Amino acid sequence: MTHHTALIHEDGPSDEGGLPDDGMATAEYAVGTLGACSIALVLHGLATDGSIFDLIAGLFRLLDGFPPGNLRLR
Secondary structure (H helix, E strand, O other), rough: OOOOOEEEOEOOOOOHHHOOOOOOOHHHHHHHHHHHHHHHHHHHHHHOOOHHHHHHHHHHHHEEEHOOOOOOOO
């Protein structure tokens, strides 16, 4: 009968065990932060461009005249 023993160090399991690298969490945070900043930059650009404001203002102007005066409602 063969017994296998795994060495576990005080600072965590060794790389030989095939466990994920501790540095992956840092890389995932970096990618998530870059993604969030990119989305914020796009939203800021859209908000300060004025086109979104014009679109919303046009929608309110359209709804302000609804229903049209010549439309008969029963």
